[in-house]
Amino acid sequence: MSSPPPKPEVGVGVFLLKGNKVLLGRRRTSVGRGTFALPGGHLEFGESFEGCAAREVKEETGLDITGIEFMTVTNNVVSEPKPVQLIAVLMRAALADPHQAPVNLEPEKCDGWDWYDWNDLPQPLFGPLETAIGRGLNPFMCN
Ligand SMILES: Nc1nc2c([nH]c(=O)n2[C@H]2C[C@H](O)[C@@H](COP(=O)(O)OP(=O)(O)OP(=O)(O)O)O2)c(=O)[nH]1
Numbered sequence: 001m002s003s004p005p006p007k008p009e010v011g012v013g014v015f016l017l018k019g020n021k022v023l024l025g026r027r028r029t030s031v032g033r034g035t036f037a038l039p040g041g042h043l044e045f046g047e048s049f050e051g052c053a054a055r056e057v058k059e060e061t062g063l064d065i066t067g068i069e070f071m072t073v074t075n076n077v078v079s080e081p082k083p084v085q086l087i088a089v090l091m092r093a094a095l096a097d098p099h100q101a102p103v104n105l106e107p108e109k110c111d112g113w114d115w116y117d118w119n120d121l122p123q124p125l126f127g128p129l130e131t132a133i134g135r136g137l138n139p140f141m142c143n
């Protein structure tokens with residue numbers, strides 16, 4: 001008998017904006033390894049999207065964020081290294097302290113954080129992020 005398909009995962013990703021730049025880090029984890037993605041992670045039981053965004057950014061970068069707003073939801077099936085359906089709630093936010101610098105607090109998951117010009121994003125982007133931007137998502141535009 002074949003095993004049942006895996007349950008979809010719910011994640012929250014954060015466009016952290018500074019001037020015309022966005023914070024990205026290259027993933028070391030198996031899903032999307034080697035691609036540039038937003039800080040973020042899995043929604044915990046009972047958590048709000050804003051709460052998850054603030055917690056994950058703090059855990060991964062040490063940064064405190066403010067002005068956290070919902071942008072959109074993505075829904076992707078990734079087949080490597082194993083099939084998984086990723087539901088990502090994408091938020092945007094700003095630095096609470098514009099002088100605070102990111103620290104790579106989970107080096108087993110990320111090569112390091114850096115600010116990238118929105119008009120000159122690094123490649124390759126994490127698939128679900130690439131898809132959302134390719135559809136016209138722009139966190140610098142009002143919605
Ligand atoms: N970080 C991040 N995750 C994203 C993006 N787009 C997207 O679909 N996701 C999905 C992939 C994962 O299924 C989910 C959680 O993100 P993650 O892979 O960074 O999770 P994590 O290890 O930091 O989380 P955790 O288990 O420690 O809570 O969100 C994105 O741009 N950035």
Ligand SMILES: [Mg+2]
Pocket residue numbers: 039040041060109
């Ligand atoms: Mg993460």
